[in-house]
Amino acid sequence: PGPMANVNLQQMIANKQNPARIEYMHPWLEPILRETYGMIVYQEQVIQIASRIAGFSLAEADLLRRAMGKKIADLMVDNEEKFIAGAVKNGIKSSIAEDIFKKLVPFAGYGFNKSHAAAYAALANQTAYLKCHHPLEFMIASLNSELNNTNRLWILILESRRMGLEVLPPDINLSDFEFKKEVSGIRYGLGALKNLGRPIVQSIVSERERGPFRSFFDFQSRAKGLNKKSIESLIKADTFKTFEPDIGKLLSIFQSKDVHGGTQAGLFDSVAEPGNGIEQTPQQDRTNFEKEAFGFYFTEHPLNRYVEEFNALGLKPISQLSTVENGEIITIGGILNTKKIKRDKNGRNYAIVNLADLESAIAVFIFSD
Numbered sequence: 416p417g418p419m420a421n422v423n424l425q426q427m428i429a430n431k432q433n434p435a436r437i438e439y440m441h442p443w444l445e446p447i448l449r450e451t452y453g454m455i456v457y458q459e460q461v462i463q464i465a466s467r468i469a470g471f472s473l474a475e476a477d478l479l480r481r482a483m484g485k486k487i488a489d490l491m492v493d494n495e496e497k498f499i500a501g502a503v504k505n506g507i508k509s510s511i512a513e514d515i516f517k518k519l520v521p522f523a524g525y526g527f528n529k530s531h532a533a534a535y536a537a538l539a540n541q542t543a544y545l546k547c548h549h550p551l552e553f554m555i556a557s558l559n560s561e562l563n564n565t566n567r568l569w570i571l572i573l574e575s576r577r578m579g580l581e582v583l584p585p586d587i588n589l590s591d592f593e594f595k596k597e598v599s600g601i602r603y604g605l606g607a608l609k610n611l612g613r614p615i616v617q618s619i620v621s622e623r624e625r626g627p628f629r630s631f632f633d634f635q636s637r638a639k640g641l642n643k644k645s646i647e648s649l650i651k652a653d654t655f656k657t658f659e660p661d662i663g664k665l666l667s668i669f670q671s672k673d674v675h676g677g678t679q680a681g682l683f684d685s686v687a688e689p690g691n692g693i694e695q696t697p698q699q700d701r702t703n704f705e706k707e708a709f710g711f712y713f714t715e716h717p718l719n720r721y722v723e724e725f726n727a728l729g730l731k732p733i734s735q736l737s738t739v740e741n742g743e744i745i746t747i748g749g750i751l752n753t754k755k756i757k758r759d760k761n762g763r764n765y766a767i768v769n770l771a772d773l774e775s776a777i778a779v780f781i782f783s784d
Contacts, residue, residue: 559594562593728748748770767779
């Protein structure tokens with residue numbers, strides 16, 4: 416059913432498993448709702464009910480459905496009165512007609528037409544099969560379809576990990592533009608990092624075909640057409656980890672070279688041999704660098720240490736806000752990412768803050784009162 420409140424879903428499942436539980440508010444509803452276990456699912460059913468119960472023409476019934484979907488108050492009142500009057504004229508009690516109308520309202524706003532619903536159902540079955548039987552390939556395809564959507568990427572990475580699939584970090588010698596399959600999991604695509612478009616990554620991959628990069632300096636001398644932001648993004652994403660595990664050290668080398676121009680004395684000595692570097696950059700800085708490069712916390716989310724508090728406080732996950740009823744009071748929590756102070760037309764200040772929890776983020780408006 417369109418309105419995905421738990422009570423509707425549970426009732427439909429129960430009705431499907433035990434048809435004896437199906438109840439119709441009026442016998443005339445049975446031929447219309449029998450195929451969907453007594454539940455209103457399709458827009459055509461809303462139209463059929465209005466026509467059969469209240470005597471609406473099909474055109475009038477469709478206008479009723481649209482008014483219900485848009486929740487136009489004046490039209491709703493007029494249509495309800497007309498619906499009940501038509502039902503009474505057909506010999507149906509006004510109380511039953513009123514109940515039927517109230518049942519129609521939420522479904523009219525969320526229902527698909529039958530052909531649309533059938534197409535979605537077919538696609539849902541196909542993708543569910545692929546996700547179950549070919550999970551690695553399915554998640555790679557899903558990640559690549561959302562390459563430029565940071566919020567969706569994070570959700571899909573969390574889902575991959577939940578499924579037991581390892582998402583391997585980006586590596587300057589192993590990553591391609593898109594996510595790809597490796598023996599031990601999914602290799603992160605360079606194209607999903609900030610400030611790295613397809614031409615830049617393709618130039619890196621093409622140069623790498625001549626032989627893997629042997630050091631950060633070797634990379635700089637061979638990779639062409641990269642701007643400062645692109646290289647900084649690669650450093651902050653720890654793609655040079657096999658050459659130098661200290662991100663802060665590598666950044667300082669690159670930025671110092673960038674400021675002074677050309678290669679400084681000691682640059683060759685500054686880059687550690689693979690595996691010999693000693694990490695000196697504080698973890699908080701590494702976490703912030705990661706957030707800048709990925710758009711989210713790829714390795715470890717700072718809120719992981721507060722999961723028990725989130726659960727104890729009963730905080731609502733931001734990713735689940737679409738299921739909240741209008742007017743319901745909820746509490747959310749997370750990290751304050753950004754804050755903008757603005758002024759309305761009456762001269763009053765208000766703030767727009769971006770709040771992120773473990774799975775998603777949302778803009779929150781905070782007014783002066």
